[in-house]
Every structure is written in C-alpha cells, then in structure tokens.
Amino acid sequence: METTFRKRTSKATVKVVPRPETLNKELMLGGIIQGLAVTMRHFFQNVAREKPEVTINYPEERLKYPLRNRGLHRLMHREDDSVRCVACMCCPTACPAHCITIVAEETGNGNEKRPAIFEIDELRCIVCGLCVEACPCDAIRMDTGEHMHVVDRRDDAILGKVDLMKRGISSTAVQGGEPNWQERVKTVPDPRFR
Amino acid sequence: MGIVLLFLIPVVVFSIVSVVLVGVLGAALPALAAYPDFTWVMDPWFQALIKMTLLILVVVMPLASILTWMERKQSAKMQDRGGPNRAAILGARAWGIPHFIADAVKMIMKEDFIPAKANKILFSLAPVMAIVPVFVTFAIVPFGGDVCTHQLTQVVANPALCTDKVTLQVARLDVGLLFYFAIASLAVYGTTLAGWASYNKWSLLGGLRASSQMMSYEVTMGLAILGAFLVYGTLEPHAIVLAQGPLPWHWGIVYQPLGAILFFTAAIAETKRTPFDTPEGESEVVGYFVEYSGMRFGMFFLAEFIEVVFLSAIMATVFFGGYEFPFLFPDGFHLLGHSLPLPHVAVLLIQTAGWGLKVIFFCWFQLLIRWTLPRIRPDQLMDLGWKKLLPVSLANVVVTAVVVLALMAR
Ligand code: SF4
Ligand code: SF4
Numbered sequence: 001m002e003t004t005f006r007k008r009t010s011k012a013t014v015k016v017v018p019r020p021e022t023l024n025k026e027l028m029l030g031g032i033i034q035g036l037a038v039t040m041r042h043f044f045q046n047v048a049r050e051k052p053e054v055t056i057n058y059p060e061e062r063l064k065y066p067l068r069n070r071g072l073h074r075l076m077h078r079e080d081d082s083v084r085c086v087a088c089m090c091c092p093t094a095c096p097a098h099c100i101t102i103v104a105e106e107t108g109n110g111n112e113k114r115p116a117i118f119e120i121d122e123l124r125c126i127v128c129g130l131c132v133e134a135c136p137c138d139a140i141r142m143d144t145g146e147h148m149h150v151v152d153r154r155d156d157a158i159l160g161k162v163d164l165m166k167r168g169i170s171s172t173a174v175q176g177g178e179p180n181w182q183e184r185v186k187t188v189p190d191p192r193f194r
Numbered sequence: 195m196g197i198v199l200l201f202l203i204p205v206v207v208f209s210i211v212s213v214v215l216v217g218v219l220g221a222a223l224p225a226l227a228a229y230p231d232f233t234w235v236m237d238p239w240f241q242a243l244i245k246m247t248l249l250i251l252v253v254v255m256p257l258a259s260i261l262t263w264m265e266r267k268q269s270a271k272m273q274d275r276g277g278p279n280r281a282a283i284l285g286a287r288a289w290g291i292p293h294f295i296a297d298a299v300k301m302i303m304k305e306d307f308i309p310a311k312a313n314k315i316l317f318s319l320a321p322v323m324a325i326v327p328v329f330v331t332f333a334i335v336p337f338g339g340d341v342c343t344h345q346l347t348q349v350v351a352n353p354a355l356c357t358d359k360v361t362l363q364v365a366r367l368d369v370g371l372l373f374y375f376a377i378a379s380l381a382v383y384g385t386t387l388a389g390w391a392s393y394n395k396w397s398l399l400g401g402l403r404a405s406s407q408m409m410s411y412e413v414t415m416g417l418a419i420l421g422a423f424l425v426y427g428t429l430e431p432h433a434i435v436l437a438q439g440p441l442p443w444h445w446g447i448v449y450q451p452l453g454a455i456l457f458f459t460a461a462i463a464e465t466k467r468t469p470f471d472t473p474e475g476e477s478e479v480v481g482y483f484v485e486y487s488g489m490r491f492g493m494f495f496l497a498e499f500i501e502v503v504f505l506s507a508i509m510a511t512v513f514f515g516g517y518e519f520p521f522l523f524p525d526g527f528h529l530l531g532h533s534l535p536l537p538h539v540a541v542l543l544i545q546t547a548g549w550g551l552k553v554i555f556f557c558w559f560q561l562l563i564r565w566t567l568p569r570i571r572p573d574q575l576m577d578l579g580w581k582k583l584l585p586v587s588l589a590n591v592v593v594t595a596v597v598v599l600a601l602m603a604r
Pocket of ligand 2: 137
C-alpha cells in the first residue's frame, strides 16, 4: 500500500485516500473466516432443503406462464375453415422487425382479399405482439403457449400459411365487427361513468 | 434428510473401504501366506505393491474422481444452485454422481491434440510428470494402525509388541515427510514443462507463475511443518500419529495451531487452486495447460484433485491425529473412566474408517475455501509467501524450539 503515486507533470492532483492498515486486515484471517462462515451456512441450508428454492429443473418442472404470454403465432379460421386474414397489411406495417411477408390475392367473391403467401420469420420476430394488436379482424394471435421449436436451418424457422393455420381454430368474433356495435355500446352502461 | 445423508454416506462408504483394506491386507493375505506355495505374498516388495495398488484403487482414485463431481455439487450448494443432476445410470440420477463417469468418458473420447510447433516429447511427458509424483507421495501415508495378524479377534493392548504385524502404510521411511517434500517438488517439472513445451505464450506465462509460486511456497511449507517435527521429535508419519495418540487434546492442532494454519495455506498454494490459482487464472493466462486436450488435460485435472486428497491426508496425519479415532485406544474405548474393550479387528476397522472420514472432511474444507475466496494477484501472492508467511513460520519454529528445549531441560 506504500505506492501512493503523484504525477508531478500534471496539474491535477491525485486524492490519496488513507487506508488504515489494521492488524486484522493485514492478517486476513478474520475476513476469511467470515467468508467461510457465509458459504458454509448456505451449503448446509441448501443441503438440508434438498433443492434450492430458485432452481426450476426445466424439462420436468415448468413455470406456469402468465395468460398474456406471447407464444408462437397462429392464424385463425372462419366458420368454413378458410383463413380469417383479409391481407389488410396492418401487421407487416406494425411489425418493428419486418418479419411478416404477405402477398395478397383476390378471393373472387365480392371484393375481399386473402393472403396468397403469409410468412413469419420466427427468428427475426422480437415477440412484441404488435401484429396481434394491429389486426382488425382477430386473424392473428400469439396465444399458443408454444416456444419456438429447434430448427437445423434458418429457413425452417420461417412459418408459412399452412404452419400458422395448423395451430389456428375457428374464431367466433364476427368478421368485420358486429354491424350494430355502436348501438350496443350505448345500451351497455360503462361502470366507470355511472 | 439431506443433512443426514451428507454424514451417513461418507461413514458407510469408508466403513466398506476400511473392510476392504483391513480385510485384504490384514486377514486375506496372511491367511494365504499360510500355504507353502504362497509365502511370497508376505514379501516386502509384494506387500508394498499390493498396498500401493489397493490404496490407489480403493481410496485415492475413487476419491479424486468423485471430487470432480463434489466440487461442482458443493459449489452449487454454496451458491444456492442445483448443481449437476442430469447424468444417470439406468435412470438413477443419484444427485448427479454419475457425472464423474460422464466426465471420464468425455475426456477419453476427445481429440488428443498436439500443437504443430510444440516439443512433442516434452509435451507428452509433462502430464505424466505432473501426476506420478502425487501418486508416489501416498507411499508414506499411514492409513491404519499395525495389524497383529494372529490376534485379530482378541483384545490387543500394544500392537507394537506383536511379532507378526502388517503395517497399513506402504513405506515406513525414517525420512518420512522429507520424502514428501522431495517428491512433491518434482511436480513442478510437470507444470513448467507443460508451459514451455506447448509453444504458447500464455501457457509459458502460466508455467512460469506455477514454478515461481511452487518454489516460494515450498519454503514456507517446510518451515511450517518443522514446528510439528520439533514437537514430535520424528519425521516418520506413523510415529507422528502414535505420538499424538487417541486423545484429541494431544493432537498436532493443539500444540501447533499456527503451524497448522501456515502449512495448510502454503500447501493449498502448492496445489495451485483458488485463491492461489494464478498459474491457471482462467480470466488472465488460462494456464500452463491451455494447449492440452482430452486425457492429457484430464491428467493435469486429476493430478490437482489427487493433490487435494493428499493434502487432506497429510493434514489429518500431522495435525489431526492421523488414523487415531478420538478415545479409541488399541484395546478399546476409554472415556471418563468407562471403558469398552474391543477386539483388535474392530479397532482397526474404526481407525481406518476414521482416517477416511478425516480425509474427506479436509477435502470438503478445501473445496469450501476454493469456492469462497477470490484469486489473489501474482505480486500479492509473492508478498504473502515471502513477507508474511515465511517470517511468521520462522518465528513459529524459533518459539517452538525454545519451548521444546525448555521442557526437555526441565
Ligand atoms: S410479434 Fe412483433 S416482431 Fe413478431 S411478427 Fe408480430 S409484430 Fe412482428
Ligand atoms: S393485420 Fe390481421 S388481417 Fe391484416 S394482414 Fe395481418 S393478419 Fe391479416
């Protein structure tokens, strides 16, 4: 500790903090024994407990995910099992990672569209859920609770329309919203403004 | 439950070990020697060979390899983690104990790589040079009392008097612990050669650090244990154990507390483990075995753990009564005027099992130290060795010598 060092050439002076050289510090034994006592206490506590409280042995034990957990995407179906998505391009616009690719096509009945190609690159996805928020017709959801599965090639991580719809079920929401929703909102009293 | 198993499993394991050791050396071989064709089993060379083999196969290697698991499990428990628990034999996980087998398989299956510019002969020689001395030093450790082979079932008051005794010690050398110092200092060659032969700056640095550290601490180690020699008046480990006797307040730790601490510190520095692991400081030079892979690396790894076992054995022998069990005299327990006579073989079994328990306790304690204290810098290391431990150990020797002289003159 005798190396208190002042640089003459520089105008700035070094503030020397005194470090008292106590016998206990010099011996180091006190600190060592304290440290050993701490680790020893933890050792015996954890041995007695059989399993540390914080550890989750993953494949056998799993945390219960919260309801709002965002898993792999899925595309919902209509009553006739066709895709609900109308290729409105809201989700690729909202997506901050630019990982949704949609190529639209005409359905042929009326003036509706549907996606010819709907691909999500799950490796680029940042799991923000903005696509779900953006969708006006409950076509895309992230409530599968599934993790991204292990892939050997990056291409395998791009989920296409078929993959996404495989997980989907029929959504009971009325396509395009309920026709008379404005009247219904008026009749239902909002508890906050009563 | 966990605590109970923590104490129960070593007791059970070392009871079995002591039955094997005492049974083979004290009962089976003398019985075999009764047949005229097999008298050679009592020849000194065969006895030494079989004792060394048994000691290594039954105690040292299992303990050293289980220490690789113990180190990880114990550090995990100390840090509130789970530790290794995946490897299993036929689905039996047993707290991850099979991990040491998985480790060995991994080490053997790995590619054995020699750098292009390395000195091939020295590179291959270095791991052997590191591991052989630590095995050889076990020759002086007494792991049990003398066996009177014809009086196994009787109460024997003084085993030193019987004529047909088998010693539970590979070599009873009068130079004793000097032999240990001589052989242990050969281990420096292993590490230094490894550092130099692998043609790598970092391993060379690691090798240099290792050689400087081991040479400096050998001085302190020798001086620290000198106090104990003065007290017992002998260098021979078995005589040291007998001098301490079964009463715990006559053990070396009571007469030489400072010497014990100094010796333990210096000896941990000799094993090159944290807090003195500058030769292999993972975050700075990675160490003298950077270039080693596969089983060659495994030999360095194993040598380190065998040194841990050996240091535990020496600590137990010199400062904690060796194989002497508290209050267990050669003819049975004597405590507070009560006595419980025991046959000779029972005394021997308890003594050897007790020796094993002391050894594993010190292994545990060394792991505890290794996972508690941070690594110190090389300059602090040299400071500690030369400026602190050495003067204190010198003072310890002088004071001990004066006290012993005064007591002898009285
Ligand atoms: S979760 Fe976010 S990043 Fe992933 S596809 Fe949806 S909008 Fe894009
Ligand atoms: S926002 Fe919904 S409807 Fe629009 S393209 Fe995306 S999934 Fe299809």
